[in-house]
Amino acid sequence: MKTGKKTKIIFNLILSVLSLIWISPVFFVFLNVFKTKQEYNLGSLWLLPKGNNLMANLKALVTSRVLQSMSVTLLYALSGAVLAVIIAMFAAYGLTHLNIRHKFFWFIMIYCGTVFPFQVYLIPIFKAYQKLGLYNTRIGMILFYSAICIPYSMFVFRNFFLGIDKELCESARIEGASEFMILSRIFLPMSAAPVSIVFLSQFTWCWNDLMFGLTFTKSAQTRPIMASLSIMGGGNPPALFVACIASSLPTLILFFLLNDKFQKGFAYMSK
């Protein structure tokens, strides 16, 4: 589409102003991590920092258990996303290329996990976890995060596998390949884009989850990062901002690493 020069300049101007507004809160966060608590409380939120207190704030971060919470969240999000990708991939392969009756019924049964509002799951899983001794445990959190990531992952893989020609499987089967070999040697290498988008979106979802982390844990050793952030309070804003930046880094890095694949993968996300 051709655009007049004037329109282009106007659009550039409007977008520049808007994106500056959009990014300004982040800018002030970075401005304030260099300050001390006292300096901040004097009402200097919008002033340049007088000294450099970044190292002290970083030290506060190390002692404040935020890092501990981040590492346990890394465990949850990694194992949740990886397990979900594997289990969902098997299910999607079964639902598209294997001999299973009532495929659409099984598909809807798995998929309905994402349709219901997650509030429905809170009380029953909380109570069951308390009974089974899974409440406030790492294994309980990993199990839950894997389970909740399965429906959507299966949905994306199924969309992708539906597009793969059945002839391909047929000829591989005639050559004597087992189903597992077809899945792992033919389908998996073709699925780089959907695997990365599923992994990225599910890792990010687990990492950013607040509600379940808040409900299923009670001690600092098991509490995921967003729940920890939510109970930190605003007593020391510069330290809080440092914690905010630190806890955003993993998902930000992942996003920019996989950005290109992510753009391609959008096609399978929403069909």
Add this chain to the structure above:
Amino acid sequence: MNNTASAPRLRLDNVPVADSHIHKKRWTVIRDYMYIAPAVILVAVFFISSILYTLMLSFNNWDGVNKMEFCRIDNYLALFGDSNFMISVGNTLIWVVSSLVISVLLPLLLAIMITKSSFAKLFTNFFYFPTAISATVSGVIMATLLSTYGIPYLLGQLGHPEMVKDWLAVPYVNTFVMILTGIWQGIGLNLVLYVAAFRNVDLSPIEAAMIDGVGPVKLYTKVVLPLIRPTIIVILLMSLVNSFKVFDGIWVMTKGGPYRSSETLALTMYEESFIYNRYGRGAAVAIVLTVVILIVSYFNLRNTFREE
């Protein structure tokens, strides 16, 4: 559903080694189901049983400790007589309407401008940045910036002393402040989807219209937007479903307060269950939310599975 996948196995059926073969065939059937079993079992154990349990619980009184008491539909009746719940319903509707209008239209306008600008990628990344950090982190940041030392202080310095107050502590005003935060945080994904749709659009009808001398506004309303209609519908339905579920931002900014004035249904469910230990009522709120979301999702799913 047809199964061309079974064709080569049928060919093997003709080989006359009956006994071992039947065995093999049965194993093949079981093996095929093994592929979906882990997913089906996990979903059934965690989610389907939970849905049924919550439904059952919504007809009972339970404090989580003592014995459950069956109370028919009392929980639901109590909810509709509870002013906190009605405020929560009202707030949820405000969230839904505003995110429906703003988070569908604003990214569309931005995407139109971005595709015509000189630095498309840079601008997209700027607007996506708050989406890349989570709703919780954005909520924490905005709550701090909105506290008396932040934006209100700045406005005071600029000569508006009446603006110096903690807006998040003012009932009803805080809901709108949080909606603005939600828009700031959440339009990134919709924006990226729109930009991708404009990139992939078929150019020939647009060029034909331009040769015919169609003006820019008419070009968009009559030609371009109808071309990306599927994307608009997906974004509309997705935003609608998500706006009913909003929790994280509100929880970190006001916790639903002051005096439970900024709760939405998702928060009311949490508060009733885990703060006030009225699990039956919490379950009833969850079921109300479920019914609403299922109705909305019906259109969403019908749109997604049109071909199947």
